[in-house]
Amino acid sequence: MSFAIETHDLSRTFESYKKSEGLWNSVKGFWNRQTVQKIALKPTNIKIEAGQIVGLVGSNGAGKTTLLKLLSGLIAPTTGEAKVLGYNPFERKTEFLRRISLLLGQKNQLWWDITPLDSYALLAKIYDLDETVAKNKVKELSHLLHCEHVLETQLRRLSLGERMKMEIIGSLLHSPEVLYLDEPTIGLDIVAQEIIREFLNEYVKNRGPTVILTSHYMDDIAKLADRLLLISKGGIVYDGTVDGFVAKSEKLHIVTYKFEGEPEQRSEITKSELNSFLNSVSNKGQLESFKIEETDFEHVIHSFLQKESRVF
């Protein structure tokens, strides 16, 4: 089987220097710096089939963006190697860069001072696209994203949601075969998130690019991803389906209850604790209200990430 993305012991270590508090330590640091090595990504082996949509989830600093940067050729690996569409990303060959796209949700990649239409015309030249084909593609994508009315407004004058739609069009203009989406819905309101999610869902299902998606919104992952990679402290800790992860995790129940004359209380308990918990609650007094809910994917992931970040 051929894989669109394949890594073998791919890792990256960053070097920084440690500085203790205070002015004197700043002065001392001028000639005496204590360097610190931080492993951002431990040796990682992943194989992603062409057309697969992979959700990459982890807490801040877990190594998600480092992995994306390595796979897009932005940074060099410390050890190991990666192959994306058969290319070594860090060689940054033109043929490779023409076939991938990296969308950074927290950065502007289009040009700030000019209109999106001018930016797309420039991108068409950079990617050596036929002018008419590129124009038709912009028309089609802007229609799907409901944003034709802002195409002739300078990027700097657009709202965050509009800007993100423009960035998405820019990243898809050359029909990339591999698409890295780093937080595409970050900071957007619920309506904008939903529009972008729907659009991406339609796009990837119809065009079939290989996608790696990172997001802090689990709805993005649950809706789009057919494979989940959980990353923690620089290492992949789960690789499987979203449903598989939920099934494997210890299912939590949220119990909400209220005794007469007391405020409402909420507890999270595992399935094995459920019986004893119910007994203890019913023995405590007269219940006014009582509700048990099963946790969803978002909750399971949040509990997992919370547990992981506590270990730091």
Place this chain on the structure above:
Amino acid sequence: MSFTAFYRRNLGFFKLAIASNLEYRLNFLLDSVFQPLVNSIVEMVLWMAIFKGAQAIEIAGFTQNYYLAYALWGTFVARITVNWMYEFRMIEEIDTGSINGLLVRPMHYYEYYLSQLLGYKLVTTTVSFIFPLTLITLFDLPTQWSRIPAAMALIFYYVIFVYGMSFCIASLAFIFNKVNSLTVTKNLALWLLTGELFPLDLMPENIKNLFLALPFSCGVYIPVGYITGRIDSSVLIQGFQTTTIGLVIVSVLGFFLWRKGMKQYAGTGA
């Protein structure tokens, strides 16, 4: 990669610089009209004061009119051959990681800013040319108009060399992050080495010859000296030669610094 594709995208970058600068009208007018005007007046007043104070008809063999012509053309040329804006922008992009959005495109960072620099210089040069043109004609100052095309060719050739230096300095930002002071120091040194501060004729002969052997004198002294009739075409040809050598050196240095920088780059900020 076909040459047509390369040409198409670089023409795009060239136009991008013009469109981006025209977007901010006040800034553009100040940069290309008022700054050169003020600069020209200051330089002229300064040389008039020097001649009046010295009570001399000639200094180092040249009359006041030669110095006024040198000052006017010098101001004009120095504005073309200096590169602050794009060098600072490149350093900032590398330091903050906003370069990431450009590194994933099928192009090289070197060509991206070189084409922009040339586009920006072309438009500001065209607009600010009005000042030497008007003032030289008005005061009837020494200028050999037929020499301007050859001098302009050297000036724009030198701009590519200047950009090569900017690329080397910006590449150091991968390793040292903030290197803006290097830009300031380099530009201060160039102020003297190019002959912008004063014509190189005023230097002791051996220092003048040393400066002429370096490519930096093509930044002001050689093209302006050639236009105003201070030097002949053999010095201009020497200028093309030294700039070529300089260009080779900064290109090789830039290649290695970029490669080393990219290996160390941590992709900060995104």
